[in-house]
Amino acid sequence: MPRPPRPTPPPDLFGEDRPDRFLTGLQRFTSLYVPLTGRKRYRPRPPEGGRPAELTVARREYVAPDVVALRLVAPDGGTLPRWQPGAHLDLGLPSGRRRTYSLCGDPADRYGYRVAVRLIPGGGGGSAEVHRELTEGSRVPVAGPRNAFPFARERRVLLVAGGIGITPLLPMAHEAERRGLDWTLVHTGRTRASLPFADETATLARRHPGRVVVLTDEEDGRPDAAALLARAPRGAAVYCCGPAPLLDALRRAFPAGPATALHFERFTAPPVVDGKPFTLRLRDGRELPVPADRSALDVLRAADPATAYSCRQGFCGVCRVRVLSGTVDHRDRRLTEAERAAGDMLVCVSRADDGACLELDH
Numbered sequence: 001m002p003r004p005p006r007p008t009p010p011p012d013l014f015g016e017d018r019p020d021r022f023l024t025g026l027q028r029f030t031s032l033y034v035p036l037t038g039r040k041r042y043r044p045r046p047p048e049g050g051r052p053a054e055l056t057v058a059r060r061e062y063v064a065p066d067v068v069a070l071r072l073v074a075p076d077g078g079t080l081p082r083w084q085p086g087a088h089l090d091l092g093l094p095s096g097r098r099r100t101y102s103l104c105g106d107p108a109d110r111y112g113y114r115v116a117v118r119l120i121p122g123g124g125g126g127s128a129e130v131h132r133e134l135t136e137g138s139r140v141p142v143a144g145p146r147n148a149f150p151f152a153r154e155r156r157v158l159l160v161a162g163g164i165g166i167t168p169l170l171p172m173a174h175e176a177e178r179r180g181l182d183w184t185l186v187h188t189g190r191t192r193a194s195l196p197f198a199d200e201t202a203t204l205a206r207r208h209p210g211r212v213v214v215l216t217d218e219e220d221g222r223p224d225a226a227a228l229l230a231r232a233p234r235g236a237a238v239y240c241c242g243p244a245p246l247l248d249a250l251r252r253a254f255p256a257g258p259a260t261a262l263h264f265e266r267f268t269a270p271p272v273v274d275g276k277p278f279t280l281r282l283r284d285g286r287e288l289p290v291p292a293d294r295s296a297l298d299v300l301r302a303a304d305p306a307t308a309y310s311c312r313q314g315f316c317g318v319c320r321v322r323v324l325s326g327t328v329d330h331r332d333r334r335l336t337e338a339e340r341a342a343g344d345m346l347v348c349v350s351r352a353d354d355g356a357c358l359e360l361d362h
């Protein structure tokens, strides 16, 4: 299947009739960066707000023993694209890995983004690389911000964070207060010392008595999902972010609670639902069986550890591959109909029918 021609950047996002500077820079970056890494690589997509393809680490600080927060600024000190609470930024790491992190600073700060990264021993290596390599002064290729966890601004909200899951919810709490919403933030974790941004949640709690609750396993026992949800006013929306067991427990308990909407943000790949076994055929002729309960990305990574990925949830686009033949069961939230028709597939979530074979350009 022939590749489509390289896209022309859309007009400037501020309305001028000229190519957008950020997208043009991003295209230049990818044309240089991809061949250098020698891997099947991320193809960035347009951000929501325009501008920099590269930011500088202006400050790094530990906000918990294993969580480093980075302040990223434009190399020329200029303003950055606007973002909304819940937005993410994609970071290109020195190894060529891409990772997606929630923005956790102040959306009104137009001169810097803040992300926070928990070190995951034995993880995919991205968090260790951020902790080890991204020192003050480092240049970091970025794409975004993008918003895959939008804050819908219902009048009553319960924000439930597990550990590092506080990152998208901190700006949401500030936004809820700014908008005069009826909000509550619950931050859970193993111990108080392990909770990132404990000083900022303490400040929020002092300023807004009764709106911030901190629960730790050490002092309060393991959080009970039904009890957490019972803190929501009737008819409220619940936003939660944290480890998979917490999110799964909240989802199971949600129908019996008083809230009416549940929005959540995962850190890990969701379980495969209604998966059927199928086969991947690679350029070198290898055929890789994908079991019903595993993703195509997992199988590709087992065969080729350099296979690129980031969110593993079908929204960042990093794991995109071109399908040369076969019918894809698209399950992502990213690709347009035109991209799907052109043969693109996000292998972290998308699959094929029972017994089918997908021939990949990989």
Ligand code: FES
Residues within 6 Å of the ligand: 308, 309, 310, 311, 312, 313, 314, 315, 316, 317, 318, 319, 320, 332, 334, 346, 347, 348, 349
């Ligand atoms: S890894 Fe993000 S879309 Fe697949």
